[in-house]
Amino acid sequence: MNLQTLFQDFNPSKFVVHTCLLIFTILFALKLDKCVSWSFWIVFTPIWVWKVLVIMGAIVGSYVWWRYPHFRLEGEAYVHYKSMLISLALHLILLMFELLVCDKLESARHLWILVFIPLIFISIVSVAVCIWAVKHDRSFELELFCAVNVLQFIFLALRLDGFISWSWEVVFVPLWIVMCLSLVGVLYTIIFAAILLRTPEVSAQQRRSSFHSAVGYTFLVIPILVFQVLLADKLDDDIRLSYIAVASPLFVSFVTLILMSFSAKGGNKWWFGMRKDFCSFVLGACPLLQEYANIAYHSERRTNGVELESQIVGAKEKTVKRADLLKPVVPIISIEIPD
Template identity: 45%
Template sequence: MNLQSLFYHFNASKFVVFFSLLLFSIVLSLRLDGVVTCSYWAVFTPLWLWKLMTFSGCAVGVVVWRRRPQNRPEAKIDFHAMLISVSLQLLIFIFEILLCTRLESQSLHWRSVFIPLFLFGVACIASCVWGCRRDRNLELEVWGCINTLQFVFLALRLDGVTSWKWKIVLIPLWIELALAGLVVLYLIGWATLVVCGNEVLAPDGRQTSAVAALFVSVGFISAVTFMGLLIEKVDDINDLPFTGIFVPLHIAIISFLLLSFAQKGGNPWWFGMRKEFCDWLFTGLPWLQEYGNVSFTWWSNRGREDNARGGDIHTDTHTQFCYEGKSAKDASKDVVMKIVSIAEPD
């Protein structure tokens, strides 16, 4: 296990998003089954905390941007990408407020509730054009683009304008899942090629590809299972409790949550960090540098002892600790030094 690689590939933004969604899905399933009777404003608390961190991180980033003009030319695209992301999440935040109001008071039409999502879809199209021209990584924007039609179908069905069955209403989502299935198959094929071909990537790269393919596959299968159970529930085909129906969704979110430890990325201007989260964390907490440089492996000395004693069978298995390819005795003499880049701004 390589802790340095774990820290290096950690994506803090995705971890916050999926952790918030996991808590929200758990509380929502309990609320739908009547296990808890709190208001929907309380049910949405994990999403409120997610948005609070987003808006706080953007505010701090804007302050740092204004106070450090020397960083503007080289980080202009990252800063603008952060502002675009916050604008999109602001529309989602407005939708969540209107949704809670509708669930609590029944005073709004569903088409009015979904207006922020309609605007969100249009804004995502413009954001995708902007991001493609600047070679940006697009995830939330692409998701918003391909779900715009789904938002329209949901609003019309909930208001009773159409009387389609839910499996027809969710046709755009099924198409999206079919395309996602093709991506999953590609990832599985690529991971198989990487693992079997020793010369394609380094060992760490092969391990990362295999883990990513595993988690994505589990998440995809769980998400499809959840959608099938939910559609049968709302179409009165099964009478399963929502807590049982949401179990595959919990598994899918946990898979993507664990995958955040193998997906390096994120905008460096959140909270004005101006660097990767790993570098920022090590700068703020220097004592983590010692653990970040540790790589350990467990292996058995049984075979070595058997050879030394003429093939006798022994039942005791001893393990040793390896630090960056060295024994524990040699590793204790090493001094962990912090690497500082001179070209990195203050």
């Protein structure tokens, strides 16, 4: 295990987001099953932690940006900083939606269509954000998710308010379409990985990377599809499973996303004013870790004392034989003395 290699492609933003979503999903399922009696404000704690980290990271990054003007000349600093501000704005609107959801679940004082208005607004704005991100080579996972599901959000709000009486399988039609396209992408990655495994001209690193991508996307998409089927049947009262059992495939997807965050690379370098990769920032802030980051650990088979001694003796014999071969050949002359 090489510590520096493990963290040099680590994406802390995705790790935090997916970890918070995993914990929140577990707590929310337990709350729906009435296994815990906490209020929804406590159940939403992982979401609040996520948003607090986003706001604090943007504040610290903005302070560094205005406090040290010469940092703005570093490469694509303007693009990174604008990307951080756009992400902050979207997260603030998303925070408004989450606050309304939590208040609706606690008090039921609003219509769901009013609760979903911030999310629908994000979905519309995300189309322009995705175009900007493609133009400037920035990641846009959250924006793409919101942009392709705007119709799904409208159907959910109308169904929860009772304006439509469709079954949940029909309500989830926009999501079925997205999942079908995702399955096509998974099938493509599997076929591509199989082709690379049979191509001798491809390097071992490329084969390994394609294989890991195929496995990762398979464990990401298939559990989400299973979760969607179980959830639709659960809401239509076709099956009698607990919500924690229904959400269990979703846990697999979140764990997969957490593991994939260690090789996600990228990320905005202006969060918390780091201006560099997470690994380089941590090693620079904690010089004592550099000693451990430069150590690589390898697992090898241990031998007992007899085998180790025989190996040492064998090595000595080989050394002696090599030394004998290197000796010059000296002729021996026998002299006979007559009586």
